[in-house]
Amino acid sequence: MESPFKAEILKGKVALVTGGGSGIGYEISLELGKHGASVAIMGRRKHVVDSAVHALRSHGIPAIGIEGDVRKEEDAARTVESTFKHFGRLDILVNSAAGNFLAAAEDLSPNGFRTVIDIDSVGTFIMCREALKYLKKGGPGKDPSIGGTIINITAVIHYPATWNQIHASAAKAAVDSITRSLALEWGEDHGILVNGIAPGAIGDTAGVTKLAPQEIVNQLKQKPLYKFGEKWDIAMAALYLASDAGKFVNGTILIVDGGQWLSKPRLMSREEVKKLSRREETRSRVAPAGLPNSKL
């Protein structure tokens, strides 16, 4: 789909996207680049990073790839420094790297739980911490009065409880909390905007392939609100937050899921609701003495 944003809205900006080699991270990198940003992507798998850089460059986007693991402070520091060395500034950090798998709480080892917390929550904190020096107002290559932007990719699985996701739910709840704390502290002290994007089920991503096997997908497709989003939907949200359009938005978590997180199973049809509601109203009007009578 064509972007509704002008092609130059990020002209001159430099973005670093963790997990930018594939899935949502790649799509965000592509759209930031198509709107004028230079892009550095970080990922653990060299061949994935290399082919993503190649693809970005084929769109005319100035791009570099850095192999690294967000769990390792030295990798994070090296990535941020390489980005600065190559492009001369850093304006946008997108924390999109994540790890997940399906596991019932009873079957999950402490190390399995810890691994996902380490990638999603600790990794996000490490990247933010290493990038601070370059993102803050007056930092190297930055305007003295305007700081950069951080976008943390989170999820909606921890709003209601989600089966088989105790590890990722805890990890993403921590990511949201990190987003708000940094929005407060770094917004005030350094002029940095920190926001989150919470994607719902997005088709053609590792998240959906790993977490929603085809059998479940087929069941969900019967329910009207359970539409799959596209990676493009998340990239557009990122563009909004990264561009001047989002300059007064700080500490928010933008849910991009078509409203699915609100949905609960419908227990009665509308007709049944009408019938039952009227029956109860009638009954309440003839309530025994001492009980409140409806005035409706």
Ligand code: HXC
């Ligand atoms: C139970 C599992 C498991 C599984 C791993 N573990 N897979 N436990 N069921 N399917 C346990 C291991 O047994 C081990 O614990 C511990 O987790 C660490 O496993 P490793 O394989 O050593 O970890 P590592 O190589 O670091 O790999 C991390 C990973 C892997 C998370 C397990 O899947 C990964 O790298 N994923 C990155 C890509 C990814 O998952 N993308 C999807 C993101 S989707 P023990 O006790 O045995 O030592 C997403 C969306 C969120 O984030 C919300 C969407 C709705």
